[in-house]
Amino acid sequence: MEEGKILSNAVEESGAAYAVIHEKFGEAISAFDDNATMPFFEVQDTALWTDIALFMRDHPKLKFNYMACLSGVDYLEEGKLGIVVNLESLGVFSHRIAVKVKCPRDGGSIPSVAGVWHTANWHEREAYDMLGMPFDGHPDMRRILCPDDWEGWPLRKDYRVQESYHGIKVPY
Amino acid sequence: MAGQGSLRLSRKSDDVVVLEKDLSTEQMVLSMGPQHPSTHGVLRLECLTDGEIITEAEPYLGYLHRCFEKHCEHVDYPAIVPYTDRMDYLAGINSEMAYCVAVEKLLDVEIPRRVEFIRVIVSELNRIASHLVAIGTYAIDLGAFTPFLFCFRDREHILNMLEWATGARMLYNYIWVGGLAYDVPAGFNERVLEFVNYFRPKALELQQLLTENEIFVKRTKGVGIMPADVAINYGWSGPMLRGSGVQWDLRRNDPYSIYPELDFAVPVPDGKLSVVGDCLSRHLVRALEIEESLKIIEQCIDKMPGTEGFNPRAAVPKRVRPKAGEVYGRAENPRGELGFYIQSDGKSTSPLRCKARSSCFVNLSAMKDLSRGQLIPDLVAIIGSLDIVLGEVDR
Numbered sequence: 001m002e003e004g005k006i007l008s009n010a011v012e013e014s015g016a017a018y019a020v021i022h023e024k025f026g027e028a029i030s031a032f033d034d035n036a037t038m039p040f041f042e043v044q045d046t047a048l049w050t051d052i053a054l055f056m057r058d059h060p061k062l063k064f065n066y067m068a069c070l071s072g073v074d075y076l077e078e079g080k081l082g083i084v085v086n087l088e089s090l091g092v093f094s095h096r097i098a099v100k101v102k103c104p105r106d107g108g109s110i111p112s113v114a115g116v117w118h119t120a121n122w123h124e125r126e127a128y129d130m131l132g133m134p135f136d137g138h139p140d141m142r143r144i145l146c147p148d149d150w151e152g153w154p155l156r157k158d159y160r161v162q163e164s165y166h167g168i169k170v171p172y
Numbered sequence: 173m174a175g176q177g178s179l180r181l182s183r184k185s186d187d188v189v190v191l192e193k194d195l196s197t198e199q200m201v202l203s204m205g206p207q208h209p210s211t212h213g214v215l216r217l218e219c220l221t222d223g224e225i226i227t228e229a230e231p232y233l234g235y236l237h238r239c240f241e242k243h244c245e246h247v248d249y250p251a252i253v254p255y256t257d258r259m260d261y262l263a264g265i266n267s268e269m270a271y272c273v274a275v276e277k278l279l280d281v282e283i284p285r286r287v288e289f290i291r292v293i294v295s296e297l298n299r300i301a302s303h304l305v306a307i308g309t310y311a312i313d314l315g316a317f318t319p320f321l322f323c324f325r326d327r328e329h330i331l332n333m334l335e336w337a338t339g340a341r342m343l344y345n346y347i348w349v350g351g352l353a354y355d356v357p358a359g360f361n362e363r364v365l366e367f368v369n370y371f372r373p374k375a376l377e378l379q380q381l382l383t384e385n386e387i388f389v390k391r392t393k394g395v396g397i398m399p400a401d402v403a404i405n406y407g408w409s410g411p412m413l414r415g416s417g418v419q420w421d422l423r424r425n426d427p428y429s430i431y432p433e434l435d436f437a438v439p440v441p442d443g444k445l446s447v448v449g450d451c452l453s454r455h456l457v458r459a460l461e462i463e464e465s466l467k468i469i470e471q472c473i474d475k476m477p478g479t480e481g482f483n484p485r486a487a488v489p490k491r492v493r494p495k496a497g498e499v500y501g502r503a504e505n506p507r508g509e510l511g512f513y514i515q516s517d518g519k520s521t522s523p524l525r526c527k528a529r530s531s532c533f534v535n536l537s538a539m540k541d542l543s544r545g546q547l548i549p550d551l552v553a554i555i556g557s558l559d560i561v562l563g564e565v566d567r
Binding site: 035037038040065066067068069071072073074084086090091098117118119121122123126130144145146147154155 | 233234237239241242277278401402404405406407418420497498499500502509511513515525527529533534537538541566567
């Protein structure tokens, strides 16, 4: 039971942080999902994501100075691609929260936060490499793990691998 | 910087500065890697150099990309464990630990206490082995050959013990979701204690060989300084972040397993031997952590419950099918925070999405800024201090 108690405290802290963000951005962000494993909220107005990120990093009550992880996700049923960002206040407060940002599967894009957290630079390149949504305002939007001339976006659910790459048979 | 009538300063030694006049210079592209021994694997750095000075170094990755995340979507949860071994192949057990910690957050299982103790002992042993490789190869990068041999001699003892317990030397598949593959063999604890007693003086000897070695100190002190706030902004973790003076250790700050019950210090450089945030600080943190790991192992052996009625697979589910939801679970690896973002739909036995947040990948992303304006030999010192494993960078 001890562990459950610690978890609920963590969720409470994330909730308090969420309230500060909600006060400023109101309808631009969704309601707070207070699940025990990864409390999160979703950015509804995607264009505001960079502003929200900057606010979260710099507000004296939030100080989310550490981006632990940024994962690209394919939401096939919703017809969307998205990112899940795990943020944390390292050394200042102990709260953490996750943020989701989504964009349409075809031709959508997400604002970049590489200027807010340096670490987002490579994470966003990886998400682009694997799922194919560009990040607006990214300083260096290239593929990172796959070769530059690779076709398709490997982590999309409907990905089919190309037949050959420079004369080498790919599927085996 | 092609210049006519340009002046060029270079430093020959501490007190001799050479001034060259009318020396036209131009930028040159120098490709380092992917088969360069000091890049610790298949990393390629495209350096733009002006004489001996690096003006820009751009890392190129992906030579070892094995589609870990795509594989995860096609195999079930327990079958992902061997893949995590192959990410950071120098610390396989720590990678398994991070993955199992993440999955167990989604599952409602109670892990037997003895399992937790064994997990911590083997992962701390693996941490020491990994740090020994880091220190040994770092020394060899900077021209010191002897410490490398010492490190590998002692790492061999650890690998032999792990082989005895798990059946494999590097790719273990020992920590399972909910438990362990096997209990440790009879007499394992005694042999570990024997090793700890043997290794303590050796670790000190290693410290003296390197940190009291003037050549080593000259090559690393004040080189590649990373300020604490920039390190946090870059998402650095583990010995890299602690090298910049931030006392942050997930075993302390986001505790998992039985670490809250154990007494150990989180060493950070005090600025007496090194400049806080430089290559030497990062090396010192690793060297000091070895001692802390030894302490943890001793305490675990002391407190470990006995084998009565113990089944290492008691809590291992027949089918791992976590409830619907998402989790970001992480653990302190020898190289920093290894995190797994896992998305489960509650029906399938394989994850919808499993992303590995690799510590090396994130630490390496600062390479461009760290190398700007450095000398080429110092670039080697910086890469070595990052202690990257390309298997984890590229996944």
